[in-house]
Amino acid sequence: MDYGHSERQAGGVVLPTAIKILIAGGFGAGKTTLVGAVSETRPLRTEEVLTESGVGIDDLEGVEAKRTTTVAMDFGRITISDDLVLYLFGTPGQDRFWFVWDELALGAIGAVVLADTRRLADCFPAIDYFEGRGTPFLVAVNCFEGARRYRLDEVRAALNLDPEVPVLLCDARQRESAKEVLIMLVEHAIKIRNARHAD
Amino acid sequence: MAAQGESADHQWMDDHAGPVVRPYAVTGGRGRPVTGTFDLISLVTATRDDVPPKAGLGPEHLTIVGLCQRVQSVAEIAAHLDLPVGAVRVLLGDLVARDLVQIREPHITLGPPEHSIFEAVINGLRAL
Numbered sequence: 001m002d003y004g005h006s007e008r009q010a011g012g013v014v015l016p017t018a019i020k021i022l023i024a025g026g027f028g029a030g031k032t033t034l035v036g037a038v039s040e041t042r043p044l045r046t047e048e049v050l051t052e053s054g055v056g057i058d059d060l061e062g063v064e065a066k067r068t069t070t071v072a073m074d075f076g077r078i079t080i081s082d083d084l085v086l087y088l089f090g091t092p093g094q095d096r097f098w099f100v101w102d103e104l105a106l107g108a109i110g111a112v113v114l115a116d117t118r119r120l121a122d123c124f125p126a127i128d129y130f131e132g133r134g135t136p137f138l139v140a141v142n143c144f145e146g147a148r149r150y151r152l153d154e155v156r157a158a159l160n161l162d163p164e165v166p167v168l169l170c171d172a173r174q175r176e177s178a179k180e181v182l183i184m185l186v187e188h189a190i191k192i193r194n195a196r197h198a199d
Numbered sequence: 200m201a202a203q204g205e206s207a208d209h210q211w212m213d214d215h216a217g218p219v220v221r222p223y224a225v226t227g228g229r230g231r232p233v234t235g236t237f238d239l240i241s242l243v244t245a246t247r248d249d250v251p252p253k254a255g256l257g258p259e260h261l262t263i264v265g266l267c268q269r270v271q272s273v274a275e276i277a278a279h280l281d282l283p284v285g286a287v288r289v290l291l292g293d294l295v296a297r298d299l300v301q302i303r304e305p306h307i308t309l310g311p312p313e314h315s316i317f318e319a320v321i322n323g324l325r326a327l
Contacts, residue, residue: 015303018240018272019312019320038327044278046239049222049285070283075274080323084316087240087272103239107306109317175327183324190317 016083021182022104024091024130025114026122030142030172031090032074034114037178039076039088047072048100071097073104088182091126101129110136110189112181114172118147120158127159136189138166140181164191222286225259230285232292235302239274239284242303243267243291254297259290267300 023031035043048071074090089104091111105111111130115123123139130137141155150158152167161167166188171177223230245267250256259280266279277287294300306312 015242015244015301016270017303017316018242018305019316020240020305038324044275046274046277047283049283073274075278077272077275078323078327080319084319084323085240085242085270085272086320086323087274089239089274107238109312109320179324179327183321186317186321186324190314193314193317 016081016085018085018087020087020089020104020108021185022089022091022108022111022135023114024111024123024126024137025142026116026119026126027093029114029116029119029122030144031114034112034140034142034170034172034178034181035074035076035088035090037173037175038078038182040078041076043074043076043090045072045074050097050100071100073100098129105130105133105135108135110138110185112185113137113139114170115139115141115155115159116144116147117141117150117155118144120155123159127161131162136185136192138168138181138185138188140168140170140172142172143169222283225257225282226286226289229289232288233296234292235288235295237273237288237291237302238305240272240305242270242272242305243276243300244270244303245300246298250299254299256293256297257290260294260299263287263290263294264299 023034025031032043050069050071071092073092076088078086078088080086089108091104092100111126113123113126113130127137127139129135139155139159139161141150141152143149152169156165156167159167166184168181168184170181243263245264247264248268250261250264254260259282262280263276266276271279273284273287273291276291277284280287291300291302295302306316
């Protein structure tokens with residue numbers, strides 16, 4: 001029996017279910033551009049205000065020194081059907097906010113790591129993170145004008161990716177290209193899911 | 200007179216002034232909701248068209264009920280209210296405690312998505 005995605009609530013209202021895909025990559029790699037290319041609305045921005053214990057603050061004699069930091073995430077929405085909504089979340093660029101990443105990655109069906117070949121090393125932290133966490137991901141090389149074109153096998157070697165991780169070229173501004181990236185990611189996530197089930 | 204009052208408001212507030220109220224003032228300084236956890240993609244819908252006058256709620260609560268006449272995620276509510284997600288979680292807790300909104304938790308809490316959901320996503324993306 002297929003339980004479907006929706007659940008009849010006490011009031012008789014059927015609420016859809018939400019799922020999410022993460023869009024990661026270095027600063028300026030085109031995360032928000034990709035979100036905007038496929039989202040049904042312009043990308044929205046949400047902020048978390050974090051309080052962290054102050055480190056290296058001058059002597060406050062037992063007063064717990066705290067300062068706040070704001071972490072911003074851009075995101076978009078794609079209504080798949082009446083009972084399924086897909087959210088795309090750009091991950092915050094600052095590597096030290098791993099706990100925000102943990103919240104975002106929880107339950108995500110997969111992640112797109114956007115790579116800019118002019119600054120390939122910028123996507124290392126995201127790749128390490130998703131590998132470590134076991135989140136299905138692929139690498140989409142965003143083709144910026146003026147950037148030297150590399151072959152996909154060169155990018156794969158430079159990033160030291162496992163052979164099963166898909167690598168493809170994309171243009172994050174183009175809806176069709178962004179769609180293709182997301183579809184390939186979900187197909188990859190299905191493969192990984194099936195392989196895990198088979199174990 | 201009403202029109203004059205309105206124009207006076209516009210005169211004194213513009214985008215450059217920044218938020219007039221510090222984010223957690225809208226929660227009365229509370230940092231945690233009275234109930235619920237509220238994932239960023241938990242979906243929220245109002246259970247009624249408006250709020251009873253004696254509910255003891257602030258204008259932001261009313262704005263959320265208004266927004267959630269159409270299903271919205273916690274992240275969308277925070278973006279529309281221009282408030283940090285943490286503050287919105289507190290406000291949502293108040294609304295849940297009064298049965299003014301319903302929450303649908305995402306699949307996160309229910310384990311990995313079923314195969315049918317992956318298929319639906321692929322078909323939905325192809326249809327865009």
